[in-house]
Amino acid sequence: MKACPAPLPVPRPSVITRLRAAGCVFAEDEARLLAAAAETPDQLEALVARRVSGLPLEHVLGWAEFCGLRIEVDAGVFVPRRRTGYLVQQAARLLAGTGGPRRVPVVVDLCCGSGAVGAALAALAGPLELHAADIDAAAVRCAVRNIGPLGGAVHEGDLYEALPARLRGRVGILAVNAPYVPSAEIGTLPQEARLHEPRRSLDGGTDGLQVQQRVAAAAPQWLAPGGHLLIETSRRQAPRTVELFIRSGLTARVSSSGDLDATVVIGTPVPGTALGGATAWLADRV
Numbered sequence: 269m270k271a272c273p274a275p276l277p278v279p280r281p282s283v284i285t286r287l288r289a290a291g292c293v294f295a296e297d298e299a300r301l302l303a304a305a306a307e308t309p310d311q312l313e314a315l316v317a318r319r320v321s322g323l324p325l326e327h328v329l330g331w332a333e334f335c336g337l338r339i340e341v342d343a344g345v346f347v348p349r350r351r352t353g354y355l356v357q358q359a360a361r362l363l364a365g366t367g368g369p370r371r372v373p374v375v376v377d378l379c380c381g382s383g384a385v386g387a388a389l390a391a392l393a394g395p396l397e398l399h400a401a402d403i404d405a406a407a408v409r410c411a412v413r414n415i416g417p418l419g420g421a422v423h424e425g426d427l428y429e430a431l432p433a434r435l436r437g438r439v440g441i442l443a444v445n446a447p448y449v450p451s452a453e454i455g456t457l458p459q460e461a462r463l464h465e466p467r468r469s470l471d472g473g474t475d476g477l478q479v480q481q482r483v484a485a486a487a488p489q490w491l492a493p494g495g496h497l498l499i500e501t502s503r504r505q506a507p508r509t510v511e512l513f514i515r516s517g518l519t520a521r522v523s524s525s526g527d528l529d530a531t532v533v534i535g536t537p538v539p540g541t542a543l544g545g546a547t548a549w550l551a552d553r554v
């Protein structure tokens with residue numbers, strides 16, 4: 269993970285023409301990025317050929333721009349979306365009200381993919397005790413490269429099972445972009461996602477909310493009192509995501525950005541409920 273550098277070389281018109289013919293809407297920008305990534309004409313030809321064959325630009329380049337950072341993204345790993353910057357903004361805003369000189373907040377990027385959310389939070393709102401987790405080994409390898417240098421730890425496994433037990437009841441910010449596309453809608457996604465991102469990174473089950481449901485249900489056991497769960501969702505699914513929060517003993521509010529076409533549901537354990545924060549964790553153990 270690096271800060272994004274600036275000036276890019278001017279590509280040959282033929283490259284732009286080929287990219288445009290292959291359906292690349294931002295052919296000129298893409299051509300500049302590909303030209304900058306190639307050290308020789310042969311390398312440029314190879315990169316253009318991969319892109320024209322339908323591979324996502326980020327997989328061809330090996331990185332994606334996210335919140336002003338270059339996030340490494342290997343082939344077969346979910347490409348962080350611009351809209352997810354809104355999840356980062358909301359989490360950073362909440363972090364600004366926690367922490368302090370003597371308290372480093374614990375932040376978990378669950379379903380981390382490349383680790384983009386965690387890396388951006390560390391850059392925007394550090395210092396943090398940062399953990400990220402994903403079920404997919406390729407994603408974990410990528411996240412290690414992106415958040416390892418920032419002092420973050422990356423864990424592999426199914427949701428919370430991946431996390432060290434010592435984090436129970438201590439998490440200040442649980443930032444989650446889990447898969448939320450309903451299974452029946454996967455076929456309507458752009459080809460780049462459908463063919464080149466793992467199904468498990470997109471498919472949220474019949475109603476799209478199956479992973480979110482499991483995340484919300486166990487969140488009160490992992491959140492510190494006053495900690496926050498933030499889940500990216502779609503505008504259409506937001507009322508259902510809110511229901512999941514409330515059923516799990518969390519408050520819930522919806523925050524949206526028209527500019528980014530982004531929706532995030534944010535909640536905190538309701539104090540005094542059977543599921544409120546560390547209470548549930550303690551109850552598990554007595």
Ligand SMILES: C[S@@+](CC[C@H](N)C(=O)[O-])C[C@H]1O[C@@H](n2cnc3c(N)ncnc32)[C@H](O)[C@@H]1O
Binds near residue numbers: 349445
């Ligand atoms: C939509 S992608 C988001 C990745 C990353 N948070 C981002 O915004 O770029 C969802 C990620 O969730 C992971 N995932 C799906 N099911 C999971 C599970 N049961 N436990 C942990 N991770 C899971 C996928 O491997 C994928 O990397």
